[in-house]
Amino acid sequence: MSDDTLLIALLALPFAGAAGALFFPANARNAEAWLAGAIALAALLVAAQFYPDVARAEVLRSEFRWLPELGLGFTLRMDGFAWLFAVLVTGIGFLVVLYARYYMSPQDPVPRFFSFFLAFMGAMLGVVLAGNLIQLVFFWELTSLFSFLLIGYWHHNAAARDGARMALVVTSAGGLCLFAGALLVGRIAGSYDLDRVLAAGDLIRAHELYLPALVLVLLGALTKSAQFPFHFWLPHAMAAPTPVSAYLHSAAMVKLGVFLMARLWPVLAGTDAWIWIVGVAGLCSFVLGAYAAIFQHDLKGLLAYSTISHLGLITLLLGLNSPLAAVAAIFHTMNHATFKASLFMAAGVIDHETGTRDIRRLSGLARFMPITATLAMVAAAAMAGVPLLNGFLSKEMFFAQALAVEGPSQSMDRALPYLVTVAAAFSVAYSLRFIREVFFGPAPVDLPRAPHEPPRWMRFPIEALVLACVVVGLFPAATVGPLLDLAARAALGPATPEYSLALWHGFNLPLAMSVLALAGGVGVYRLLKTQLARGVERTPFLPPIDARAVFDRVLAAVSRRWPRALEAAVGTNRLQPQLRWLAVLAVVAALGPLYRHGLAFGEGASPDVDPALAIAWVVGAACAIGAAWQAKFHRLVALVLAGGAGLVTCVTFVWFSAPDLALTQLLVEIVTTVLILLGLRWLPQRIPFAWTWAGARAAAPRRLRDLAIAVAAGGGLATLAYAVMTRPLPETVSRYFVTQAYPAGGGTNVVNVILVDFRGFDTLGEITVLGAVGLVVYALLRRFRPARESLDAPPQQRKQSAATAADDVLVPGVIMRLMFPVIGVLALYLLLRGHNLPGGGFVAGLTMAVALILQYMAGGTRWAEARLDIQPVRLIGAGLLIAAATGAGAWVVARPFLAALAVDVELPLVGKLQLPSVFVFDVGVFALVVGATALVLVALAHQSVRSHRAPQQP
């Protein structure tokens, strides 16, 4: 098989397995384990296939086109470093699956477990094999997501849910930072491709955005690797099933941060900022984690803090800015994965077979489970850095580097060896405590279960990993040497230093530090033994900060309190502040350009003022202000005044050569007035209250503020309008429309030609909106429930008697009925002449709707509907179909949608007639406007019929 296929297979296998695992029945523990184990083993074998290639220091790439416009491909990239991690992920994954088969109880829904587990493995491989930064971040977030699901696997358990949520919030927030950092790095390097980024190290370190990019990337790495001060999520994640802890929280996910720092080491490391951030975070985690681990009573809690501490050690190594230290970091990553995974599994075995993980209750287990005890002791010794085991080797390298460090601060350089020796002594102490208190001493009393050895195959993964610890510890150069070599070469590139992997380097300072740490650890443990036996509840000498309480408080602030405050300030619960913001923003947005470019009036003002226009607008302005003033208590007056302002606007349109606008405005005015008149009936009665000084004073600030906004908006728009009107008109597309209206559009009314021909598509969209509004109004009013106090007939109506009511409107009613054919013909006339003279589908449609509503007003709803059969919904549909079909008709003759055509029609009596397609289009507009307007008016008019029915039933 080709490398491309193999790489894809490596990534796809776990995801395919995850999907497949879901289809097993809930109790298929064996089948699930077989499937997951087979997948993990197959992935391991596929990864192993690549060894000959990566051993030749080759970089395998396989690219697939994804978003070439953005310079993004889906790239899988395998080099020695990625290979090492892929082998760790799949190999330990396989062992953990085997272990989980025995760990999970028959009651647990295992399909979910193994499915998430495999998906997580796939996500890990995705990160490790990512060939570009965006892809890396994507899989990175995927690991956070699956780790959330795995930690919260026992979701009936509140601690599991809280731990899962905390892990997700911390790591995915870090992931978002990493995303931003990756974007910055990609921008600086000019590409997201990993190879090109790795080659751009000097460019990136010298760039002014280096520091923000570094901080963002490190936020991602440090949160994922549970480094100080983001370490607090890891102990809470221990609520997960132990296989998950063994895999995610020792071997796989928490190593991602370290992986990323090592991966980008050639690009980002080497600066003082790097040494300060990475080094200090690592040192703090190393020292504090080891110290806190001593005081944990939960076995997994102890291991969690120990993990924080060891990851701190690795981080510190990476932060030392020395290639040799980076090699040691990679080496310790492998060693830690082996001994810590086996310790977690041993802790799980103890939990499984005794029913508790509390160190204070456990004792003397060595006599009940001797093999497990021996294995755990060897692994713990490796963790403590006892010679002949792998932990010793990497710790020696670490000590040597701590001695050789040359950082930006002399005092830090000098203090470092002492600090790390103390921390190493702490790790000896907690390892010793683990062994001493769990496996030795008197037999345990009062355990939930009688302790015994686990099943043979549950122990096997621990045996395999412990064997690795011993073999690597004894023969480092022969076993792990080549692997470390190819990983280090791939990660560090040409900076890879010479180093020697050997058990014995002679009597030197690192050895002395090891001995000191071992002795010191034993001393610390002896000192604290009695205190620990009393059961201290918290870690002494550290400030009593409950990270979880802080986290909860921060989360509550971020997810509840701040959003609520923000919502109260700018939320959509209240309309008035929103509209106020909108108005203020509009004014500010207009002021911006004015401030930058200044305001200049042109010279084009006409010399004198037309008195008629001025008088019309004195009336118009009075109407507008009056409407604004009266709209609260005198709605009818306000409606009439607003109509007055509308009429003056209409007159202005006529004045300034816009007859089409004037016609439309006039008709819209009529229909709107009728509409609102119909609606007024359903609004609550508002009785003016007595004017008081106190009331006026209370409302004054609010009113003054609104008045200021209104004046600013009005004044601003007036100034703008005046400035534009006095300037010469620039050349616009209007020239084309005017010159081409007749030759190309076949009509002399330019406005109508623009609407139905040049911009026909806009008009199609517009009538669609109109139709939709009609339907929405109809739908809203079908279930209309008027307020209770509006149900009774209004006082004006009650004053009339039924007999005289008809007489009151007799004369106007007869006139209105007589007008129906007249208005109908007028509508038809306006429709027909629209293309050449003012008129058109809109105006004609509105006119027709007015004719219809007049019949409702004259005779009442029942009378009108007994005589007229209007189907507004059908009219809307027909209009839209006619308009769209006319547009589509152009396709028949291979012209674009809505292109204007002319068809010659032979009619009897009339003779030959040229029928332009735009006329048919306008007929569609006409039908739709009639339908939509009539639908709205009739639906509103019907309310009085419907609501009268109910209360008038005796």
Place this chain on the structure above:
Amino acid sequence: MNELVVALAIGVLTGSGVWLLLRPRTFQVVIGLSLLSYAVNLFIVAMGNLRVDAAPIVQAGAGADPAAFADPLPQALVLTAIVISFAMTALLLVVLLVARGLAGTDHVDGREPEA
């Protein structure tokens, strides 16, 4: 100075409209929007040239001189705007009637303000 008259008209209509827009009762908002739409329509037409006796209706056949007519483009835009604002007024009116029926108040927030 006809330009000044129109500009002032736009200003007064806008001011009245914005003032009503910021009021608490739904009916005031409907009237405010309608006043504001007059102002905006006038404003858009004013963006072309204000010409008396120059309706954009050309002679059939002859080549038309654009300088002889009022600008037809803002007029076409405004014609659309008038129709759409009619539709929106209708919709708003019905929404406020339904909201009044459901909430029992004609306050824009659907409930009377506290205190």
